[in-house]
Amino acid sequence: MHPDLQIFLHAWTGGTDVSDSDRKRLLQRLENEAVFRAECAEEIRMLGMIKAVQAAGPRWLEMHDALGLSTAVTDDSPTDDLASRVLNLVQTHPHSRLKARWLSWRPVTMAAAGLVFGLLSASMVFGFAGRSLEKVVSLFKESFESGPAPLVTGVPQTLNQWSGDFSETIDAQQGVKPKDGRRMVRLLRSDFEGKTSSKPTRQADLIRVVDVRPFLREADGGEVVMTLSALFNAAPFPEAESYDGVVTLWALDASFPTEESLMEDALAHSVGMCRPLDRDPATWQSASTRLLLPPGTEMVLLKVSFSPKPESGESLSPPPDHVTFAGHFVDDVRASISIRKPVGNRRNQALR
Numbered sequence: 001m002h003p004d005l006q007i008f009l010h011a012w013t014g015g016t017d018v019s020d021s022d023r024k025r026l027l028q029r030l031e032n033e034a035v036f037r038a039e040c041a042e043e044i045r046m047l048g049m050i051k052a053v054q055a056a057g058p059r060w061l062e063m064h065d066a067l068g069l070s071t072a073v074t075d076d077s078p079t080d081d082l083a084s085r086v087l088n089l090v091q092t093h094p095h096s097r098l099k100a101r102w103l104s105w106r107p108v109t110m111a112a113a114g115l116v117f118g119l120l121s122a123s124m125v126f127g128f129a130g131r132s133l134e135k136v137v138s139l140f141k142e143s144f145e146s147g148p149a150p151l152v153t154g155v156p157q158t159l160n161q162w163s164g165d166f167s168e169t170i171d172a173q174q175g176v177k178p179k180d181g182r183r184m185v186r187l188l189r190s191d192f193e194g195k196t197s198s199k200p201t202r203q204a205d206l207i208r209v210v211d212v213r214p215f216l217r218e219a220d221g222g223e224v225v226m227t228l229s230a231l232f233n234a235a236p237f238p239e240a241e242s243y244d245g246v247v248t249l250w251a252l253d254a255s256f257p258t259e260e261s262l263m264e265d266a267l268a269h270s271v272g273m274c275r276p277l278d279r280d281p282a283t284w285q286s287a288s289t290r291l292l293l294p295p296g297t298e299m300v301l302l303k304v305s306f307s308p309k310p311e312s313g314e315s316l317s318p319p320p321d322h323v324t325f326a327g328h329f330v331d332d333v334r335a336s337i338s339i340r341k342p343v344g345n346r347r348n349q350a351l352r
Helices: 003-012 020-032 034-048 060-066 082-092 096-104 213-219
Strands: 123-128 132-142 167-170 184-189 204-211 223-234 242-252 268-274 285-292 299-309 324-342
Touching: 003 020, 003 034, 020 034, 034 285, 184 204, 204 324, 213 223, 213 324, 223 242, 223 268, 223 299, 242 285, 299 324
Parallel strands: none
Antiparallel strands: 123 132, 132 324, 167 184, 184 324, 204 299, 223 285, 223 324, 242 268, 242 299, 268 285
């Protein structure tokens, strides 16, 4: 998790030791950076879903008042739950209201007594009101600043190695600057070196496979959830064209799949999208997805992709063998694991 996001969450949940300089800097980021604003809103939504709020004596009235929602009309529809309304509040009033609340730094209690909120460099630990414990571990934050460039040979057959379709690791290009550091990945085509299948492909992929067996063992019958996010950008492209940024998680058994067998071999999968990609090279857009890993999962395949939509009136019969991308970029790919462990299995122990 980015340090600024950690500071934001610490302050949002009542932390009083945030410096004036950090407050000012984060307020500026919230006002000027749409991606950071969206990340903050998503984390607020996640906090609102924590089960600890169901414990006895939750301080809902104080929370509603602090968020300026006390007079809002509520109903039982899922879209009107508090977390959704917080998210809508941030999206609808990204500057004035959020700034006013942050300038006052009024503490907001996000959960009842018993919630342990530890902001650590690599993980966060939550207590779920005596029902379960959750440990969130960062697997990687990839900005492509160092290490070997991704291979271009399709689905990797080695753990923790980037591969996929034709791509290159580059500095700023075509008016697009990397989100973090000096480097980013440009996806070039929707096929890869040595492709033998005659099936046409339109989606350009960047792929990595990770081993999740240690986390499933640690969960000891609890839930293991993986999260994947990435940032997408593009040089200006014609109005007739449209692209989606896509992130996908595939739960697999012990065997490495091929591109053709992936759908058949997967135990489960989930997809997240930023739809559609805008034409402003100054903005990075985010997509994220989460997957509850089913029993029998040993590996997870993570895929970051660009997917073009057919142009209006375009005939897809016969479809092209592959698609060439003029200027499409990926940066800041992040993956994490959440281990949700029933307290009943370890009544007197904490996750480490």
